[in-house]
Amino acid sequence: MPVTVLLVDDEPLVRAGLRAVLEAQPDIEVVGEAADGAAVIPLVRQLRPHVVAMDVRMPLLDGIEATKAVLRTIPDPPKILVVTTFENDEYVYRALRAGADGFLLKRARPSEIVHAVRLVAEGETLLFPTAVRSLAAEYGNREARETLERAALTEREEVVLRLIARGLTNAEIAAQLYVGTETVKSHVSAVLAKLGARDRTQAVITAYESGFVSPA
Amino acid sequence: MPVTVLLVDDEPLVRAGLRAVLEAQPDIEVVGEAADGAAVIPLVRQLRPHVVAMDVRMPLLDGIEATKAVLRTIPDPPKILVVTTFENDEYVYRALRAGADGFLLKRARPSEIVHAVRLVAEGETLLFPTAVRSLAAEYGNREARETLERAALTEREEVVLRLIARGLTNAEIAAQLYVGTETVKSHVSAVLAKLGARDRTQAVITAYESGFVSPA
DNA sequence: CGGCGTCTCCCCCGTGCGGGGGAGACGATC
DNA sequence: GATCGTCTCCCCCGCACGGGGGAGACGCCG
Numbered sequence: 001m002p003v004t005v006l007l008v009d010d011e012p013l014v015r016a017g018l019r020a021v022l023e024a025q026p027d028i029e030v031v032g033e034a035a036d037g038a039a040v041i042p043l044v045r046q047l048r049p050h051v052v053a054m055d056v057r058m059p060l061l062d063g064i065e066a067t068k069a070v071l072r073t074i075p076d077p078p079k080i081l082v083v084t085t086f087e088n089d090e091y092v093y094r095a096l097r098a099g100a101d102g103f104l105l106k107r108a109r110p111s112e113i114v115h116a117v118r119l120v121a122e123g124e125t126l127l128f129p130t131a132v133r134s135l136a137a138e139y140g141n142r143e144a145r146e147t148l149e150r151a152a153l154t155e156r157e158e159v160v161l162r163l164i165a166r167g168l169t170n171a172e173i174a175a176q177l178y179v180g181t182e183t184v185k186s187h188v189s190a191v192l193a194k195l196g197a198r199d200r201t202q203a204v205i206t207a208y209e210s211g212f213v214s215p216a
Numbered sequence: 217m218p219v220t221v222l223l224v225d226d227e228p229l230v231r232a233g234l235r236a237v238l239e240a241q242p243d244i245e246v247v248g249e250a251a252d253g254a255a256v257i258p259l260v261r262q263l264r265p266h267v268v269a270m271d272v273r274m275p276l277l278d279g280i281e282a283t284k285a286v287l288r289t290i291p292d293p294p295k296i297l298v299v300t301t302f303e304n305d306e307y308v309y310r311a312l313r314a315g316a317d318g319f320l321l322k323r324a325r326p327s328e329i330v331h332a333v334r335l336v337a338e339g340e341t342l343l344f345p346t347a348v349r350s351l352a353a354e355y356g357n358r359e360a361r362e363t364l365e366r367a368a369l370t371e372r373e374e375v376v377l378r379l380i381a382r383g384l385t386n387a388e389i390a391a392q393l394y395v396g397t398e399t400v401k402s403h404v405s406a407v408l409a410k411l412g413a414r415d416r417t418q419a420v421i422t423a424y425e426s427g428f429v430s431p432a
Numbered sequence: 433c434g435g436c437g438t439c440t441c442c443c444c445c446g447t448g449c450g451g452g453g454g455a456g457a458c459g460a461t462c
Numbered sequence: 463g464a465t466c467g468t469c470t471c472c473c474c475c476g477c478a479c480g481g482g483g484g485a486g487a488c489g490c491c492g
Contacts, residue, residue: 154468167418169448182471189450199450199478201417202383208424370438385478398441405480415448415480 037066253282
């Protein structure tokens with residue numbers, strides 16, 4: 001009985017690549033494809049794959065939300081293998097926190113991809129589940145994350161915070177956004193107030209600690 | 217033929233615990249112990265263990281340097297399993313970059329510890345070697361790391377940078393260190409100059425990006 | 433011994449930063 | 463139509479910050 005796989009990625013090319021690699025294995029069968037996270041639930045329900053290979057960054061519903069949705073709504077859910085282009089992608093960590101069972105780089109060698117699919121299918125989630133799982137869990141410590149979630153920053157404020165976290169001054173942010181420095185000051189003040197930060201330095205710290213921005 | 221293991225940890229209690237857990241397995245044999253990194257090389261040369269379970273934080277020579285030393289000087293080196301108390305320990309990432317084959321939490325369950333030793337002995341380094349290895353490699357991006365290494369901060373400056381990266385003002389740092397604020401200003405200026413940072417905010421960013429401080 | 437580096441502290445000075453408060457324009461919502 | 467949230471911009475003000483330059487004390491090392 002072969003391992004059945006559902007591919008979820010918004011790029012057809014990536015799906016084709018994965019399909020080619022996986023179908024070459026006699027014990028692995030690709031049973032379906034989806035181009036965005038929203039289509040995953042009905043497909044999983046219908047096809048009941050053993051493994052879902054899911055891109056993290058997708059339009060409509062991203063890999064994190066799709067992972068949560070699958071785990072929440074499907075009884076005896078499939079194993080979820082998160083596929084990403086970049087290592088150290090904060091989305092990957094969020095996906096692991098959301099319950100994904102493993103992650104895979106797009107530029108991995110075919111043998112590694114096949115290996116990964118077989119391993120997650122066997123239930124061997126991660127080499128040291130405790131370590132990696134809690135690594136993911138701790139990544140972005142809880143207080144900082146909650147602070148930032150409760151902050152409920154507006155879109156503009158999020159943009160400003162990202163620029164602050166890249167070390168820009170108010171004047172530089174203003175130039176970047178084509179607005180006046182006074183406007184930036186307003187946003188910065190709002191951000192600081194919402195984060196409970198005294199100055200931009202503390203805001204940057206919160207941004208890193210919460211995983212809002214990630215090193216590297 | 218059993219798997220032979222060398223234990224390296226400065227705390228006898230931890231060594232005893234690991235020994236107890238591992239010796240309970242018929243196919244695993246603890247062939248030696250060392251209390252610090254400096255003693256590792258001759259012991260490895262003499263005992264030729266399959267696996268070295270090594271603490272990262274040790275006096276004299278830490279786990280990172282010891283790992284490098286073993287890999288550099290021993291032909292056909294043993295597998296190195298890095299042991300740590302905290303997940304998300306930046307030292308662990310450095311050790312993995314240095315060539316360690318896996319990592320293990322001290323609070324892992326005995327079965328997980330045994331499992332980890334068997335897996336690394338079999339050469340199954342990490343579930344997705346590429347992913348995790350490069351995760352470790354990217355952890356702390358190269359430029360930032362090199363900036364910080366080239367910076368060659370003095371001990372005092374490092375301390376000050378850590379406090380800056382915790383969001384303290386100069387006055388607070390001064391209070392913390394029992395020195396005058398003018399002194400702190402001197403150190404801060406030195407840090408900024410060495411890091412090529414314009415202000416403390418950019419210094420914090422460099423600290424995070426380089427892995428000098430880590431989220432969570 | 434004389435240098436060198438580190439840590440400590442001092443003064444002057446400009447300015448970017450952040451708080452407080454106010455206000456107009458726009459869109460969504462009720 | 464009125465209300466609310468968001469984004470935009472303005473003024474005043476105090477201050478922490480950071481640069482420049484100088485200096486004494488200590489320990490290390492050639």
